[in-house]
Amino acid sequence: MITGSPASRLSHAAPDWRAAWRDAVTDPLELLSMVGLPHLAAALPADDAGFAMRVPRGFVARMTHGDARDPLLLQVLPQLAEAEDVPGFSRDAVGDLAARDAQGLLHKYQGRALLIASGSCAVNCRYCFRRHFPYGEEIAAAGAWRQALAHVAADTSIEELILSGGDPLSLATGKLAELTDGLSALPHVRRLRIHTRLPVVLPERIDDAFTQWLEAVPLQKVVVLHANHANEFDGDVDDACRRLRDAGATLLNQSVLLAGVNDDAETLSALSERLFAAGVLPYYLHQLDRVQGAAHFEVDDARALALVQAMRERLPGYLVPRLVREEQGEPSKTPL
Structure with a gap:
């Protein structure tokens, strides 16, 4: 266990990831210019469709210049379709607010509790199921995590604590250490699971201070990444994954099935192969959470099932993620 106050013991952490965070692209016109598609400006919605665009420059650099259908670009560029009111799509698609048990703490499933650690993300994915979540009222890290820890x-x-958000790695490492220091007095908590997109979109976040903290956490550690396409990986992401593994974390990946992004068997199979090359095991392939503003990404169940069957015919079983949907009130994810 790391000793000393969180603020003092990790003050040496390199600022590089924060600088990269601050330098994110937030103007859709700038993004289109960077990828050689300024002529698409007329198709942008007003005011980012009510959900601000944000994407790190390193992630933009992995996009194919001049390709309006680039799968990374489509995940982050605001679309006019987001303003459409589609029946069956709601602001709280998976019943998060009904599962609230304390400030920023959701308790849906037996043995596991989820902390909304932060409302911030390094990238704002256009299909985000929490794009309407009231983060201002529901942050577990507030008040040194006291309500959540109590x-x-x-x-x-509760044997497993899940850190989600937003993205929990948007927090300073010292803030994360406040939580794990508090967990040290709770012997029934055996696992810490971190759901994060930062090692993929902002790999600079996995710095020395972070890995020192993670390695010292005296719990089983699982880091669940979120990547939807093989093109999201490069050498920097590979290095971030290696550092997480070296710190004792088991690495899994959750993807979302997205029309126009990864809804073909070759693309999904390439993602699984690329994940495993980076030391990450494919875990879940989620059917889209039906959040307002994301209907244009939906793939129907019959096609989703056919895609997974095609993956089974191409890949060893351990590289085929489980196709699931999250449904409000159910005791677990629903396999399809």
């Missing part, structure tokens, strides 16, 4: 301490059935 709830977890009182419920000894």
Whole structure:
């Protein structure tokens, strides 16, 4: 266990990831200019469709210049379709607010609790199921995590704590250490699971201070990445994954099936192969959470099932992710 106050013991952390965070592209016109597509400006929605665009420059650099259908670009560029009111799509697609048990703490499944650690992300994915979430009222890190820790301490059935958001790695490493210091007094908590997109979109975040903290956490550690296409990986992402593994984390990946991005068997198979080359095991392939503004990304169940069957015919079983959907009130993800 790392000793000393969180603020003092990690003050040497390199600022590079913060600089890259601040330098993100937030203007859709600038993004289109960077990828050689300024003529698409007329197709942009007003005011980012009510959901601000944000994408790190390193992620932009992996996009194919001049390709309006680039799968990375489509994940982050605001679209006019986001303003359409589609029946069956809502602001709280998976019942997060109904599962609230304490400030920033969601308790949906037996043995696991999820902390909304932060409302910030390095990238704002246009299909984000929490794009309408009231982060201003529901941040577990507020007040040194006191409400969340008190709830977890009182419920000894909770064996795994899940950090989500937003992106929990948007927090300073010292802030994360506040939480894990508090967990050290709770023997019933055995695992820490971190859901994050930062090692993929902002690999600079996995710096020395972060890996020192993670390695010292006396729990089983699982890091669930979120990548949807093989092109999201480069050498820097590979290095971030290696550093996470060296710090003792098991690496899994969750993808979302997205029309126009990864809805063909060759693309999904290439993603699984690329994940495994980086030391990451494919875990879930999610059917789209039906959040307002994301209907244009939806793939129907019959096609989704056919794609997974095609993957089974191409890949060893351990590289085929489980196709699931999250449904409000169910005791687990629903396999399809």
